[in-house]
Amino acid sequence: SVQNGQDLRSPICCIMGHVDAGKTKILDCIRGTNVQEGEAGGITQQIGATYLPAENIRERTKGLKADAKLNVPGLLVIDTPGHESFTKLRSRGSGLCDIAVLVVDIMHGLEPQTIESLNLLKMGNTDFVIALNKVDRLYGWKTFRNAPIGKAIRQQSKDVMSEFNRRLTEIITQFKEQGLNTELYYKNKEMGETYNIVPTSAISGEGIPDLLLLLVQWTQKTMITRLTYSEKVQCTVLDIKAIEGHGTTIDVVLVNGVLHEGDQIVVCGMQEPIVTSIRALLTPHPMRELRVKGTYLPHKEIKAAQCIKIAAQELEHAIAGASLYVVGPNDDIEAIKKSTVEYKNSVMSRIHKSGKGVYVQASTLGSLEALLDFLETPAVNIPVSSISIGPVHIKDVKKASAMLDKKKEYGTILAFDVKVTPEARKLADENGVKIFTADIIYHLFDQFKAYIDNLKE
Numbered sequence: 295s296v297q298n299g300q301d302l303r304s305p306i307c308c309i310m311g312h313v314d315a316g317k318t319k320i321l322d323c324i325r326g327t328n329v330q331e332g333e334a335g336g337i338t339q340q341i342g343a344t345y346l347p348a349e350n351i352r353e354r355t356k357g358l359k360a361d362a363k364l365n366v367p368g369l370l371v372i373d374t375p376g377h378e379s380f381t382k383l384r385s386r387g388s389g390l391c392d393i394a395v396l397v398v399d400i401m402h403g404l405e406p407q408t409i410e411s412l413n414l415l416k417m418g419n420t421d422f423v424i425a426l427n428k429v430d431r432l433y434g435w436k437t438f439r440n441a442p443i444g445k446a447i448r449q450q451s452k453d454v455m456s457e458f459n460r461r462l463t464e465i466i467t468q469f470k471e472q473g474l475n476t477e478l479y480y481k482n483k484e485m486g487e488t489y490n491i492v493p494t495s496a497i498s499g500e501g502i503p504d505l506l507l508l509l510v511q512w513t514q515k516t517m518i519t520r521l522t523y524s525e526k527v528q529c530t531v532l533d534i535k536a537i538e539g540h541g542t543t544i545d546v547v548l549v550n551g552v553l554h555e556g557d558q559i560v561v562c563g564m565q566e567p568i569v570t571s572i573r574a575l576l577t578p579h580p581m582r583e584l585r586v587k588g589t590y591l592p593h594k595e596i597k598a599a600q601c602i603k604i605a606a607q608e609l610e611h612a613i614a615g616a617s618l619y620v621v622g623p624n625d626d627i628e629a630i631k632k633s634t635v636e637y638k639n640s641v642m643s644r645i646h647k648s649g650k651g652v653y654v655q656a657s658t659l660g661s662l663e664a665l666l667d668f669l670e671t672p673a674v675n676i677p678v679s680s681i682s683i684g685p686v687h688i689k690d691v692k693k694a695s696a697m698l699d700k701k702k703e704y705g706t707i708l709a710f711d712v713k714v715t716p717e718a719r720k721l722a723d724e725n726g727v728k729i730f731t732a733d734i735i736y737h738l739f740d741q742f743k744a745y746i747d748n749l750k751e
């Protein structure tokens with residue numbers, strides 16, 4: 295897309311907010327998918343990404359009869375977990391994004407992770423709009439499926455309107471207490487100083503057209519320089535996953551530049567930096583979630599901004615959250631390798647200095663990091679002696695059993711979202727090593743706590 299001869303990339307938009315505010319459901323409503331109902335416990339535990347092409351946005355915003363001139367090729371949306379133990383993942387998500395949507399449940403107002411998200415946005419100097427979600431829960435709300443919000447509100451009863459206004463005013467006051475001016479976007483006369491509120495329903499779709507149009511129009515109006523496409527590759531690894539038929543793959547967000555099949559790349563690894571070549575560049579279909587298993591489209595090359603699954607050899611020990619580098623013909627590989635290890639060292643140094651503590655295992659470095667954050671919080675406070683990524687094997691049980699002599703309860707493996715091999719399970723039973731598995735982080739804590747309480751009795 296061209297504006298004044300400039301080539302704009304898609305804005306990257308991060309969805310943030312308190313747990314269950316409706317972040318994933320809003321995306322489901324936009325995509326016409328049902329990702330949220332497939333989540334364990336209805337909770338998002340990984341960063342997700344979806345590409346929304348301009349033509350879909352145009353279609354979806356038709357009802358607004360706005361001059362929806364779209365200069366950007368689309369919108370890349372990143373979904374984040376709202377549970378309190380995911381601070382690290384959220385900060386990573388917001389660090390990547392050009393704009394954010396802060397989702398607030400109109401029935402609840404500002405909640406702890408709303409405020410935490412706000413603080414992350416302030417720290418990162420990230421612009422955002424507020425989705426005041428779940429308006430359909432106002433008592434007596436009349437549904438106008440996928441309608442612009444102004445139109446839907448005008449047709450509500452007097453009671454609904456006054457209830458809406460009462461809650462809106464209250465929430466504007468709560469934002470004020472956080473030092474922010476906010477206003478309904480269609481009444482906002484100080485765009486840029488006063489943050490925009492878009493009332494939405496992720497269930498019946500009211501306000502979703504407004505949200506999409508505002509995101510696109512606002513970014514392409516105020517962020518031309520930032521969104522001007524640059525050739526220099528800027529790419530972050532979100533996750534590492536084994537995918538049937540592709541081996542271990544990495545999910546990345548390409549912010550700038552082009553990736554090609556066959557490119558030599560360097561990513562951060564558990565032991566040392568990994569140097570490999572791109573075997574396949576895969577994307578989900580447009581309007582589909584990257585983190586949901588499905589069919590992937592292969593590409594010879596992909597231009598930013600996009601979310602991409604990369605297949606290559608030796609990615610088993612890659613680490614999420616760090617940058618991916620492309621080695622150009624004149625680049626010094628050793629210098630590139632050096633710059634990849636910094637982030638890894640920061641995570642791996644987080645095991646307990648005493649050498650005493652439980653063994654922690656998780657599916658991705660992102661979730662491992664989140665789990666370590668959680669175990670470190672004062673209310674939980676469980677020391678960790680060793681960490682690992684991937685399924686629980688015999689070697690892990692052996693390592694954990696070495697703790698049994700130091701303190702019985704530390705002879706424990708907390709396994710998040712990973713499988714336990716039958717051999718490992720058998721050895722654990724023989725040695726008296728406890729293995730707790732869960733796909734919701736705080737359930738691990740509940741199990742471990744019950745075990746300790748039981749030991750004390």
Ligand code: GTP
Pocket residue numbers: 311312313314315316317318319320330336337338339374375376377397427428429430431494495496497498
């Ligand atoms: P986490 O990812 O776990 O932080 O939650 P989330 O913010 O992604 O919320 P999610 O999409 O999981 O929605 C939480 C619950 O609220 C689900 O039961 C949704 O069906 C419901 N919900 C979300 N949006 C709306 C809405 O606009 N109206 C109504 N009535 N329910 C909604």
Ligand code: NA
Pocket residue numbers: 313314315336337338
């Ligand atoms: Na949820």
Ligand code: MG
Pocket residue numbers: 317318319337338373374375376
């Ligand atoms: Mg979610």
